[in-house]
Amino acid sequence: MDVDRPRKPTLDTVAGAVGVSRATVSNAYNRPDQLSAALRERILETAAALGYPGPDPVARSLATRHSAAVAFMLGQQLSASFSDPALSIVLDGLASTVDGHDHCLVLMPGGADRGGPRPQTVARAQADVVVAYSLPDDAPALAAVRARGLPMVVIDQPVLPDTARVEVDDAGGARLAAAHLLELGHRRFAVVTFSLRPDGGNGPASPARLAEATFRVSRDRLTGYLSELRAAGVVDVPVWECSGSRRELSRSAGRTLLTGDDRPTAVLCASDELAFGVLQAARDLGLAVPEDVSVVGFDDVPAAEHAEPPLTTVRQPLVDKGRHAGELALRLLDGGRPGPPTRLAVTLVERASTALHT
Amino acid sequence: MDVDRPRKPTLDTVAGAVGVSRATVSNAYNRPDQLSAALRERILETAAALGYPGPDPVARSLATRHSAAVAFMLGQQLSASFSDPALSIVLDGLASTVDGHDHCLVLMPGGADRGGPRPQTVARAQADVVVAYSLPDDAPALAAVRARGLPMVVIDQPVLPDTARVEVDDAGGARLAAAHLLELGHRRFAVVTFSLRPDGGNGPASPARLAEATFRVSRDRLTGYLSELRAAGVVDVPVWECSGSRRELSRSAGRTLLTGDDRPTAVLCASDELAFGVLQAARDLGLAVPEDVSVVGFDDVPAAEHAEPPLTTVRQPLVDKGRHAGELALRLLDGGRPGPPTRLAVTLVERASTALHT
DNA sequence: CAGTGTGACTGAAGCGCTTCAGAACAGCCA
């Protein structure tokens, strides 16, 4: 039955039909200036008539030695993105930049091997540059990229030799937020963070665990918060680690943290999403925000503005982050050198979830 | 300067170093049973020593004529996923299925050309099966897949000849929800939906516009709601179209819809996310849910259970949807035929956002 | 000892394309 199924047309088929060489047909697609307009027209028409969909991308990649694709490695499951708007926004910025230059995006979700994608997955990906987003420092996927000799740009991650980097001053931003609260007169704090390590830990985090954090973002924000507080003489601040970034997790964290007489008057969260959960917890407990407790987030996702009350938070330029990463990737693709890290600015956005401690 | 940079090692390099044929090295990676364990060991060691990262994926794809990748086409921007948890969950199900079989996921976000990815992007994607998710019926990307002769599985979309399909009974689910409300005694309704067409329309939707909807999901859910109501004699139900699925959009829709003396006593939403906005709007207006107004959603995303009040909604198996699509894609990849559509069941989940109309 | 497997390895074709050095030819100027 397969016998008389017509084979898919190739460049040769078209060349044969038109009566020109294969090179000419190739040029018709890739270098219109290399042949007369009339012939090109004829070739394209014949191709259409034969149902030839244009040069095969794989063969083209092999011949040109680049695949016109950038791979994106994640430090978490994809489903995490619905509870982590920051990820989707960054990814979107990246995708549109890359797509605008006719490159594809190969997605490699993490969560498998120490937080990152499996090395095997990396080895088989058809891409010639990869961008890594918030992987744990020790993810094997990182080494796999190395092994393939692919250029890499990292976002929200520690310095790796010979990679392009876009980074955000997480620690500085966190310090801004802590300083703000300190200025408002707060002295009793709590901190809520997302994962420190990809092991599902959930609950109060010991100093030992803090020291062992492998997710750079959690580590930096946390360090920023705690160091600013310590500088002001505030120590022994309880830190609660959520195993993910879903607000339900921080909601129950909040309910524990905000119970008791010596409850904190201010809660510093590692992300807006976590802050939303804490806001919820306060409501659950009948506490008013910001009258009874101040809450700050981090990221300034679109929903922060519409929260109740509108959330004071540290804004980081999420779309730019993705876009920049995309541009760096494109540059590396063109043989550019990594260059110094791009550092994006963060700012404190004061809204209604923080107030003077009375 | 480039002159003495060592070229990347290839299969040949390794073969030469070990003193065997290229075929044997290839076998070492792909068919361990074709050579002695000792030789294989030696080959792998030499490869490691030379820094050979394993067979080049592109070359391998060309030779084997399949790329071990599945492409995923979206009917919207990627950033939509943070306001559309359903998308992330489906995508996650798909990604993990596909990755579990050592296949990559090539992402092609939409929003560009009549809602879908650009045909050009499709033409260049290195994948040998594509999954289309909620594209408008007339997206050019669909034709581009056709032209390449790639097998396709569609999710949430109308029947296309010769494609595998996973579908959900959207209309039936919607009818369930409407019937539930009818049973509770409601007679004054409003419907809030997301986009009917990818043109950014936002506001009350005329019957003409309803008739022209190109997003199948919106169309079916809407039709389900309205037909069930009509069957009960309820007509002239106002429909509000939001230009996206963000809850801020439905929040303002809700504020308009729920104002006035003859305001609806029940609001049917095309998704949970939209329902959350309506819940918010009711709160804004000082209306109690479900006492003053009942609200139902659609999807049953994780947050529905934690909403205030917990949301009555139509549950569809989101993870299964992605997983099934992934499995179908893998089957098509293996040369399987499309087969009849997989239809997933929906159920009504009654929670606290709906009550008797008193 | 011829005959027959069998396991281990190889040669060469081929996947569908790009690219580059050149061939062929026309037009132009002196």
Added chain:
DNA sequence: TGGCTGTTCTGAAGCGCTTCAGTCACACTG
């Protein structure tokens, strides 16, 4: 007419791998 410059098209090499029909040597049978 002869040399030159351009334009248009071609031949062939090569991208890095898989695969399949063998070849070869070696043991095992009767």
